Amino acid sequence: MKNIPFFEYPKLWNDYKYEYSSIIDKVASSGGFILQKELSNFEIDLAQFTGANYSVGVGNATDAMEIFLEAIGLKKGDEIIISSHTMLATASAIKVAGGTPVPVDIGDDNLICPKSIEEAITPNTVGIMPTQLNGRVCDMDKIKKISQKNSLFIVEDAAQALGARFKGQHAGTFGLASCISFFPAKVLGCFGDAGAVLVNDKNLYHKIFQIHDHGRDLDGEVKRWGRNSRLDNIQAAILSHKLKTYNKVVERRRAIAQMYQDLLKDLEEIQLPPYPNKNSDHFDVYQNYEITADKRDELKNYLNEKNIGTLIQWGGKGIHHFQNLGFNQVLPNTDKFFKRCIMLPMNLFVSNDDIDYICKSIKEFYRK
Numbered sequence: 001m002k003n004i005p006f007f008e009y010p011k012l013w014n015d016y017k018y019e020y021s022s023i024i025d026k027v028a029s030s031g032g033f034i035l036q037k038e039l040s041n042f043e044i045d046l047a048q049f050t051g052a053n054y055s056v057g058v059g060n061a062t063d064a065m066e067i068f069l070e071a072i073g074l075k076k077g078d079e080i081i082i083s084s085h086t087m088l089a090t091a092s093a094i095k096v097a098g099g100t101p102v103p104v105d106i107g108d109d110n111l112i113c114p115k116s117i118e119e120a121i122t123p124n125t126v127g128i129m130p131t132q133l134n135g136r137v138c139d140m141d142k143i144k145k146i147s148q149k150n151s152l153f154i155v156e157d158a159a160q161a162l163g164a165r166f167k168g169q170h171a172g173t174f175g176l177a178s179c180i181s182f183f184p185a186k187v188l189g190c191f192g193d194a195g196a197v198l199v200n201d202k203n204l205y206h207k208i209f210q211i212h213d214h215g216r217d218l219d220g221e222v223k224r225w226g227r228n229s230r231l232d233n234i235q236a237a238i239l240s241h242k243l244k245t246y247n248k249v250v251e252r253r254r255a256i257a258q259m260y261q262d263l264l265k266d267l268e269e270i271q272l273p274p275y276p277n278k279n280s281d282h283f284d285v286y287q288n289y290e291i292t293a294d295k296r297d298e299l300k301n302y303l304n305e306k307n308i309g310t311l312i313q314w315g316g317k318g319i320h321h322f323q324n325l326g327f328n329q330v331l332p333n334t335d336k337f338f339k340r341c342i343m344l345p346m347n348l349f350v351s352n353d354d355i356d357y358i359c360k361s362i363k364e365f366y367r368k
């Protein structure tokens with residue numbers, strides 16, 4: 001029987017160890033560990049890749065969000081509307097930065113629902129932070145309209161969406177600032193925690209740069225209070241190397257998504273993410289392949305017996321389900337979603353044969 005884990009972390013290193021060892025050796029033996037040219041080169045490459053004016057490498061995407069919210073000047077009591085279907089980090093960054101996260105329901109696309117955003121606006125609302133989830137950008141035309149009508153800023157949680165586009169525009173470039181995550185399992189992942197802020201405005205860029213490096217600006221002069229959240233130079237060198245082949249990696253993920261679609265589209269019991277359609281407004285990078293399914297838990301067990309790993313995102317909880325954090329809401333679409341969602345293997349280690357086997361096993365389960 002085949003064995004297809006959901007994700008194989010050791011392979012990230014083992015399959016390419018000679019390539020990466022030589023990069024690490026080169027940077028480490030130069031003694032350039034912190035804030036050196038590998039990092040500034042990567043920041044330039046990343047900004048160019050996405051079309052943002054600037055990027056700042058930071059410790060992780062959660063720090064990125066905390067830092068840009070501090071730079072924007074978030075105040076106690078300021079409310080920011082988020083999707084309940086996001087990582088806890090989106091909400092906790094707002095809380096840590098002094099604001100109040102307001103989770104709302106998802107729409108038919110399982111991303112933040114524009115109508116729910118409008119209904120959640122209060123006199124304290126200052127911004128909207130959509131999560132560009134699973135490598136897909138929300139309908140930003142609708143979200144921009146709401147933000148303009150109500151004088152709200154947009155910042156993006158684009159942790160999962162590097163390279164994803166809406167009407168040709170890259171995730172992370174629609175608002176004041178955004179975060180990208182380089183967690184190892186991300187489409188562009190490194191060997192530890194790392195992240196970046198994308199930002200267009202020069203003044204805001206300087207504030208963000210200062211906050212991430214003890215309040216110091218590019219010239220080393222201390223301009224404000226800050227912290228230390230810098231992207232390591234070794235990780236930056238690895239990320240630069242991987243960014244060169246990023247488009248190829250995305251093409252493979254899109255090909256896997258296409259195979260899942262072709263093989264599973266006739267099953268009424270499951271709903272699939274949209275096709276990787278070249279003519280659509282969306283260019284998706286498929287950070288995850290998340291489906292919804294009848295008898296989800298039985299399906300998960302069945303696939304497990306067939307040695308196929310699956311994952312239920314965020315441990316099966318939306319933000320509004322965390323009652324210990326003070327949330328107490330009913331969000332019907334999100335509630336229903338979390339009873340049905342499950343992610344299938346989506347990474348460079350799965351072969352076409354593996355996808356065949358996974359899809360055959362899913363069909364077997366529903367035809368039993």
Ligand SMILES: Cc1ncc(COP(=O)(O)O)c(C=O)c1O
Pocket residue numbers: 060061062063086087089090131133157159160180181182183193194195
């Ligand atoms: C949607 C989303 N937001 C934020 C984060 C946090 O990223 P990091 O682990 O780099 O802090 C993640 C990471 O998984 C994520 O998926």
